[in-house]
Amino acid sequence: MNRYTRRTLALEMLMIAVAVAFAFPVYVLVNLAFRAPSDTSSPIAPTRSPTWGNFLQAWQEGGLGGALINSVLVTTVSVLIVLAVSSLAAYPLARSTAHWSRGAFLLIMLGLVLPFQLAALPLYQTVRDLGLLGSVWSLVLFYSGLQVPFTTFLYAGFLRALPRDFEEAATIDGCGPLTAFRYVILPMLKPITVTALVLNAVSVWNDFFTPLLYLSGSDQQTMPVAVAGFVGQFVSDWNLIFAALLISIVPVLAVYLALQRSIINGFAGGLKG
């Protein structure tokens, strides 16, 4: 852009100061997570003799290992299902101009406006009657349906902007619709698939309300409910709680830092449809 002037330097200092203010809570989080419970000095004073003790105890007593595995399982399986069914559905919805197609698309888009709170309680009853309460598979089923409208919306918008030439050529060459989808359409959908993957994975991984309803009191937990259960158990033992919070954040931040470009672009660009 422009040259680096004295004003740019001043702006740089200001922005760094703002970033430091934003990071302040994280400093306290790390600072206290490494502090022995017996140390009662000010939360903002650097911890003098850091210890791993809180992390060991939180890991052992919080069932965080199991929760981590469950979160990985639920997120992976449900996001794969959502991407598969939504991309497949978006193909005819974006291409066909028949009445049923427009109607079906509008029906699915209705799901973008309906807050999930409306469906939550009746669905809770269904899940209970199916005997799925306390099972992580209830969550897989839930997210596989809940994320359909948004993901189909992303795919349909992207597909409408794609030329039809390739699939028409494939059809002339004798490809069936499923083969054309698999080998011609799907590869072209890669950019929007990355976006959809990122947005779905973050919202499924972080969701708290649904597992709170479906998994309460069971021994199967995802990370957010395990953390909440931990806080309920160790009420004011904050050094321990902070260690648990930090354990739950580290995998997410590691993935974020490794894939920051795709993740930020996914959030920034994906919503333009």
Place this chain on the structure above:
Amino acid sequence: MKRFSAPRAHAAPPWWFTAPAMLLFAFVVLIPSARGVYYAFTDWDGLDPDFAFIGLDNFTAMADDPDALQAIWHTLLIAVAITVLQNGLGLLLALGVNTAIKSRNLLRVLLFAPAVVAQIVTAYLWRNLLGPDGAVNSLLAGLGLDSWQQNWLGDPDLALWMIVLVVVWQYAGYSMVIFIAGLQSIPKEFHEAAAIDGTGPVRRFWSVTRPLLAPALTINVMLSVIGGLKLFDQVYGMTGGGPGHATDTISTLIYKDAFTLGEFGYSIALAAVLTVIVAAISASQYTVLNRNEKAAS
């Protein structure tokens, strides 16, 4: 009548491609939502298969229920406050980061980071920071501002604003990222042309940048309004709706009424009210902002 048109291979993909998505969507969203609308007019307790249709009783009861009215008010207040503050701050951050400064990439990654963390986790973190002996009060003491110390979450007049503050802290970077994408889509020539014409930076922002940011603003406002209206995790984690009912939102009240009081019918009636609010606001927002966007472009 088609004449002279080349025979195009119009193999419209078959309808059954939509079937798996439709079935899942119907099972998880459509059917339960429809049942929800029906239950809102009943006295269902969540367990008993015998329940009665009671017409508008749940809604008239709501009109006489100070907790419910207060929760609806809090929900609207939170949504508006978050939208204004998060987007205001997000825009300032975007304008600061999207410049010639050297740390811009690092700042973008750092400021966006809170948005990928679970809300319930940041809620517990801040519950401690804002506690009587928490880091915020310690920081104030360290700065010699002892008189500013507060019981931030224990004071009914402050607690709601603290929740707003935490949401803004978590998602200002998210708004920023969308605004940066908007800023980068504005051709440089526009600014150069305006600069050559002798336009100052403020005027340039107002006349060149602002109108072209309309699409980014539309997305940001939609996201923050809807996120604010549905807010649950932050309230649950920071205050549990307290002190008293000072920070209850529609979503926390739905949860409490259903799972601690067993009033499923009433709770679903609250969800129906939330649905109407969300639908009305998204519809009007869509119309207004779309019009602005068209006018601006």
